[in-house]
Amino acid sequence: MEALKIKDIGEAIRRVRKTKGLRLEDLADDGISTATISNIERGVAHAHTSKVYYLMEKLGLSMEQIPEILMGQEEELKELKFRLTSIEAMIDLEKPRDAVSQLNQIDLEDHHPYAALVQYIRGKAFRVMKKWKRAEKSFSSAIVLSKQNNDKENMEAVSFLELSLCCYLQNNMDKALDFANSGLKAFDQEGERRYVKYALLRNKIIFLERLGRVVEGLKVIQDVWDQIDEIKDMETVLTLYSTRVDLLRKTGMMDEAIHYAEEGLELARINKHYSCMFDMWTILGSVYTSKGRWERAEQCFHTALASKHLIQNGMVLTDAYVWLGILNVQQKKWDQAKESLQQAIANAEKHDDAPKLIYALRVMGDFWKEQDNKQEAIPYYERALQIAQKFHYKPAEKKLHFRLSQCYKDRDQKEFERSLLKMYETQMELKRGAGDILEEE
Incomplete structure (x- = not known):
């Protein structure tokens, strides 16, 4: 046989x-x-x-009965696949509890062709409900079953994608990045759900940016950019645009950043993708702030905030408030700056967004330091440092130790020396033993 x-x-x-x-x-x-x-x-x-x-x-x-039995199985599989597609859609329609309830009525053995898919959908529902442990358990089961059953739907890769998102939403960027890399390694180019590859690359870039690994993130974007016309998910395309603009700004390539921001804005406008439009206007405003183009920057931020009622994910508001605060600090508009930065901190706290909260607190510390009120600045730096240490955000730790050393200089020699030592130790951890000879300019 x-x-x-x-x-x-x-x-x-x-x-x-x-x-x-x-x-x-x-x-x-x-x-x-x-x-x-x-x-x-x-x-x-x-x-x-x-x-x-x-x-x-x-x-x-008998052998003669087998084709008929298999034909019946094929029809049953088609019906089950349609049902599972419908259940997954319920999650996208913000009905995760209904999805779990329907999944509980489906009992499949581990070797069933759709056993991994059921676990993946269950995990997705739990992730939306922020039941992290149950979500992670379901995605891990989906990965095991996918390998066991030689799955062709890229269940392993898409489950790693969801695991990376779970970690990201819990502010664990290192683990999120590991899962994104595992997903890319598991991705089958001949399998289904081919969008997964680009979603994983998009997430990898975001995680690298959050970890302060700007050059690495920019390299991944450049590697994938030639394939951008193949990406069917417009949100992924627009996220690549906005992240590229932000990374270009951070590396000082302002004119190139403006070019891609304008291209991204046009795409977002045509597709009526309001969240990405908000993001792009905010990032473009940050570019103009960095260039000292105050009026253009202010117009960008006010345009972004004018659309906030259309934004479903309120997490994105933090950046706009932070940058508007930075702009006002640059112009010595202290009252407006303080109000914007307070809104940024409150918004980051509301959404439990550790990286953005660290950033907002750091800028609020800068706000007080710019006014030579270092005593007021220290608590903001200290709180930001505690959060950065909790989630192992080393680049942020180094910046905060440096700012604290500036505050303690000529005020508290012991704390000044302690901050400098901590900054040195953090830098050594960031280098991870790499030789200076390999250091880029």
């Missing part, structure tokens, strides 16, 4: 056994063991032909 036929026959045997309400143990005897029956049902190629025929005879199954 050919391997493919053995697999088909095994599936037919399994279905007939189930229909008759028999367990593996009920069919086992001196002529065939439960292990052999299990191997036959799973289509293991080395199962002996005589054992297959022996098992079929015990079940009263």
